[in-house]
Amino acid sequence: MHPAKFARLMRVAIIGRPNVGKSSLFNRLIGRQHALVYNKPGVTRDCLFEKAEYGGFTFEVVDTAGLDDGVDMQEDEAEMRKAGPQMKASGIGRWPAHLLTEALENTSLVVKSSDLVLFMVDQRVGLTPLDWQFARWLAMKNKPTLLISNKADGNVSPLDENLANISVTGMKDVKKLGLGEPLHISATQNEGMSELIMHMAPIIMGVDRKNRQISTEWKSEEERRLRLLILGRPNVGKSTLVNALVETQADEKKEDFVPLLVGPEPGITRDPVSVIFEHQGQQIEVIDTAGLRKKGKTMQHGDAIDIKTSYASLKRVPRADLVILLLEINKQTGLLTEQDITLATEVIKEGKAILVAVNKCDTLSKEELANVKKSSPRILNMCFNQLGEVPTVFISSQNRLGLKQLMTEAISLHEKSRTKLSTADLQRWVHDIKRIGKMSPPTFPNLKFARQVDTKPPTIVLTCSRSVRSTTAYMAYLTNDFRRTFGLDGVPLRILLREELSQAKKQ
Numbered sequence: 001m002h003p004a005k006f007a008r009l010m011r012v013a014i015i016g017r018p019n020v021g022k023s024s025l026f027n028r029l030i031g032r033q034h035a036l037v038y039n040k041p042g043v044t045r046d047c048l049f050e051k052a053e054y055g056g057f058t059f060e061v062v063d064t065a066g067l068d069d070g071v072d073m074q075e076d077e078a079e080m081r082k083a084g085p086q087m088k089a090s091g092i093g094r095w096p097a098h099l100l101t102e103a104l105e106n107t108s109l110v111v112k113s114s115d116l117v118l119f120m121v122d123q124r125v126g127l128t129p130l131d132w133q134f135a136r137w138l139a140m141k142n143k144p145t146l147l148i149s150n151k152a153d154g155n156v157s158p159l160d161e162n163l164a165n166i167s168v169t170g171m172k173d174v175k176k177l178g179l180g181e182p183l184h185i186s187a188t189q190n191e192g193m194s195e196l197i198m199h200m201a202p203i204i205m206g207v208d209r210k211n212r213q214i215s216t217e218w219k220s221e222e223e224r225r226l227r228l229l230i231l232g233r234p235n236v237g238k239s240t241l242v243n244a245l246v247e248t249q250a251d252e253k254k255e256d257f258v259p260l261l262v263g264p265e266p267g268i269t270r271d272p273v274s275v276i277f278e279h280q281g282q283q284i285e286v287i288d289t290a291g292l293r294k295k296g297k298t299m300q301h302g303d304a305i306d307i308k309t310s311y312a313s314l315k316r317v318p319r320a321d322l323v324i325l326l327l328e329i330n331k332q333t334g335l336l337t338e339q340d341i342t343l344a345t346e347v348i349k350e351g352k353a354i355l356v357a358v359n360k361c362d363t364l365s366k367e368e369l370a371n372v373k374k375s376s377p378r379i380l381n382m383c384f385n386q387l388g389e390v391p392t393v394f395i396s397s398q399n400r401l402g403l404k405q406l407m408t409e410a411i412s413l414h415e416k417s418r419t420k421l422s423t424a425d426l427q428r429w430v431h432d433i434k435r436i437g438k439m440s441p442p443t444f445p446n447l448k449f450a451r452q453v454d455t456k457p458p459t460i461v462l463t464c465s466r467s468v469r470s471t472t473a474y475m476a477y478l479t480n481d482f483r484r485t486f487g488l489d490g491v492p493l494r495i496l497l498r499e500e501l502s503q504a505k506k507q
């Protein structure tokens with residue numbers, strides 16, 4: 001999944017049936033609320049990979065999907081694959097059958113590439129048949145494993161007769177799982193964590209020796225990394241695009257890649273998932289997100305998980321360098337829908353540049369595609385006029401078409417968004433706008449000079465000699481002229497007018 005970023009960090013996978021608290025432990029170890037946590041089974045779908053710095057150790061931790069009851073975890077992988085479609089779905093975690101097979105394969109890949117597995121059971125519920133099946137399956141993988149008994153709120157000391165609840169009967173056979181003594185923790189209450197780290201330490205240290213030296217190098221790589229956030233409606237092909245971008249890399253760069261789950265059902269991706277790969281010597285982090293549904297629809301279905309996933313997707317905007325707004329060619333809805341415009345507005349508000357990628361071009365004839373290409377600039381410019389001419393690429397994630405151009409445009413747009421203009425260039429622009437500007441300011445503010453005070457987005461302070469009362473139209477005019485002059489299409493700009501303080505005012 002993170003071939004470039006984490007290949008050299010020790011990998012710890014959290015495995016277990018649904019709703020035992022894997023995501024809570026994951027969040028606890030990485031120190032923030034990253035994975036969606038909800039008190040129903042089946043929330044996490046894609047495996048999540050993050051760096052944890054906990055108890056003085058640095059390692060990679062992986063949250064995996066809890067696969068549901070009914071799966072016959074056959075010892076033979078081929079049998080497991082066949083068993084996939086028979087898995088039942090429950091609660092909010094309605095899994096399309098084909099996804100269960102893929103998710104199970106992904107969990108298998110994660111275990112294979114991990115150095116340590118934390119196998120989690122729920123102390124309050126006790127052991128279920130699925131715990132036994134998982135444990136048997138894990139035993140065949142020959143991986144160092146720690147057995148974690150979670151939800152031991154207030155009871156983190158080793159299980160004893162004083163525990164007067166269901167867990168006593170439910171857990172009495174826990175040692176027969178063959179995974180050693182359980183470690184009792186409460187991930188949500190932060191109990192038993194030091195004990196857990198103490199048990200992880202010898203294994204971490206065994207692997208970590210060779211990793212120690214890389215931590216500084218890792219940090220600088222992280223700082224230089226280009227973060228591309230993919231947003232779009234459900235089912236437009238976001239996860240397919242991420243898989244395609246990684247899969248077109250050279251073999252050694254996609255080692256350990258765990259593909260994202262894709263399928264024709266809308267709403268497959270839940271948690272934002274980040275994947276790192278190297279493109280022409282530059283580290284790229286692509287973040288796949290849950291498709292954003294129409295607000296009305298989300299509310300109407302009263303589906304709390306939809307609200308949570310939409311929120312989690314938008315929460316990623318501030319940390320992104322650039323947003324790829326993925327659209328789908330759809331003969332019914334046309335190129336842009338209301339949701340896309342709402343999304344773009346949120347992104348522009350955050351000052352992030354937008355690259356539009358139009359997916360599923362393979363579904364159109366040559367003629368149809370030519371027509372879409374011809375009409376799209378007009379439609380996009382009308383809707384995103386604060387960005388000038390939004391850079392647009394036409395792709396087919398499924399057929400791996402247009403991906404090179406997508407990356408070239410993304411890198412170029414990122415460069416533009418962090419443009420630092422020289423004072424001389426800015427002064428020339430001020431001079432020209434005063435001399436040949438086509439629009440007079442409402443109360444002529446007498447522009448004096450311009451200073452760039454920030455990048456990402458480029459932020460310009462224009463100093464004027466008199467108090468300023470600008471109109472929206474005048475500001476839009478200045479912004480557009482600035483964008484055209486410096487070739488900043490697709491980049492949100494911030495131009496601020498400031499009155500120059502007179503000597504008297506300064507004193």
Ligand SMILES: Nc1nc2c(ncn2[C@@H]2O[C@H](COP(=O)(O)OP(=O)(O)OP(=O)(O)O)[C@@H](O)[C@H]2O)c(=O)[nH]1
Pocket residue numbers: 232233234235236237238239240241261262263264265266267268269270289290291292359360361362363395396397398399
């Ligand atoms: N024809 C065609 N189909 C595609 C293309 N890209 C994706 N698909 C299909 O579109 C469907 C949705 O793809 P996903 O990648 O799961 O879409 P998503 O945007 O991640 O969906 P959510 O996670 O549900 O929001 C799948 O059936 C894909 O096979 C493409 O370029 N061409």
Ligand SMILES: [Mg+2]
Pocket residue numbers: 238239240261262268269288289290291
């Ligand atoms: Mg998806």
